[in-house]
Amino acid sequence: MQMAQKQIKPGQFFSMLILGRLLTGLTFDPNELQLAASDKVICDVLSVVFTVILCVPAFFYMNRNDGLFGCARAVSEKLNRGIAVFYALYFVFWATVTVSRFQVFATSVLVTEIPPFVFILIIIIASFYAAYLGVQALSRASVIFLAVAVASILFLFAISVKFFEPLNLSPIFYDGYAPVLKNAFYSASSTAEITAIMIYIPQITSNVKKGFITTVFAVLTLTLLLGIPTALVLGDLLPHLLFPEYTLATMAEFSMFQNMEASVTAVWILGAFVKTSLMVSLALYCMEQAFKIKHRNLVLAAICVAVSLLSCIFTTTVKGLSNILKGQTVVIIMLVFTVAVPSMVLVLKRKKEMGQGAKI
């Protein structure tokens, strides 16, 4: 199923990215650096700011219509193929991380009796089907999913208000600036959605910049709506919890509704599904750019099998996922795929254009 030109509406596309970024925030595990309540909120805000900074190369692509692969192809077909394979691996990595994080969440707090691979299998099958239908269908569904997520977050915020205690906050930067900045940068580095913008630009129907700005504000607002109650309710316990937002939801009750964690779980599942599907779709798209693929569904199945196997390996032990997601590793991967390679492609294309201009 080849993707037709200009078929994704910006609103639908960015709904998909907001959900993916929201899931990153929910499942972000800072490993070594534990932040106090107030610092965590500041970290969440700074994380969005850093994400915008990391989007600088993507801004340049927003001014063009050819996207990353279009630019690479203009330089040379070999470069385009090399980059496409490189990025396919990158998206397989993030699909694996997303599935693994969801699996850790599901088997830690949802159902411990079900074997871990069952969760991996369920989400992979769903993602396979979504990627089979195409990113357009996924982005359309994301609008509805995002509405559900926003409603859940607003509801959680409203029913958490009665538990707010200002004394639960902590002095700002009590342990210094460094841990907050580091954590914010690590969190921002987990935003694989930035590369999705550079790759899918040729398929988006209208103004990407406007959609991007709206997305930044939406992510910031949703992050604060989750972060502020978490800090004000959980206080100093927050750094000791694996999934603080879920813990907050288990406390929230409204009238006869006593299990509000179900709403957070729904957001989690929808976010994990959308992000995994997007990453798998992107990996497939990259493969289509690199090679002339006759059996698209076979390649898609191979990607899904790879993601499943890697997820099973990463989540075998408690430390498995943390080891591959060390802060520095993620930052390096992010800088290479979001800043270095796209900038290099732009520079090479500019050079080639200048060279052609000089010849004329």
Next chain:
Amino acid sequence: MKKIVCAVLACVLVTGAFSGCRRNSAKTDLTRQKIVVAIGIDTEENGLFDLCVRVFDASDSSSSQGDSESGGSTIVYDIKGETIAKAIANLTLQTGDEPVYSQNHIIVIGESAAQVGLEKIIDFFVRDQKTRLNATLAVAKGTAREIIKSELGVSMPQTELEEIIASGKITGEVKTMNILDVAKRTAEATSQITLPIIELTGEEDEQRAQAVGMGVFKDGKLLGDLDIEQTRGVMFFLDQYTQGSLAVDFGDGMATVHIEKTKTRVTPVLIDGKVQYRVKIKTDCEINEIDRSINTSLTDGETESIARNVEEKISQCVTSAFECSTKLYCSDILRLGKALKLAHPEYFRQNENNFDEVMQNSTVTVEVKVTLSRVGARA
């Protein structure tokens, strides 16, 4: 073909969704579920945890008579183990079924276990994903077993206990803490835990449970208790007093006021290297009862006198709670360290390790502003 595949898948999914109706499955058959509704925790001299667990017996729920010894449709089990998790797992040895403790709302800790330390007890309830973080905790005067086993003259003693512990929202005299609150206090650098104390009163056949104050902990261990007045003071200090009644002598008899709304603000101030906690309390009250002839109206001076006496009484409660916690028990149950950390982070950092000394040398000033919003239906 696509439609056939979808139809088959739909059938499989629907069949799977209704699998809860299967008989003889311990996981899904409601009548075979052992639903834990209250847990009592004591310790033995050899360090073993001695748990008394009240379990809802669904198989008996349809019975009109029930088991007179086990309190209608609940049964009490005694179980032991080296840890809480092991003891609860041992329940299966007596019932044959895996216990479901996600519906447990109350945990009573015996005096012996409270003196051993809460940290050993609380970890299971925070870590295990099946437990409820909003289950309330209480300390038993005596053993927890006595409280859990007592029928309290009602068909659902666990609900009665839960309501007694939660009565602080109505009376302002019982300070409720749930598992999450305890975990939060434990995570704070200096804060300590308090739990309501439950005592059994009356003869064996007509026993009733009653909240009689608040247990004060330090480093997870029970040190002593605060009376009802001091408990009220703690709740005012922590801005947790929602409503309650106070009786004061206004010079011409007794007046009872109902406190409807309270707002407390605590500001730590550094004076000559020592900390002074300035407490400002604003409260709205309504007069409930006046101890005098019904034909006599209240003068402005008298209402003013009632308000001043209420202010004095609240101030005494808060001061008494402060003095008792900081000087007698040297336990930061008022979250003084956390307030100091927020207001003066550098001072707190320098004195975190000797905060007990800082606390003992600290003073308190209490400023109460009472507004009598109503005088009842009489003039």
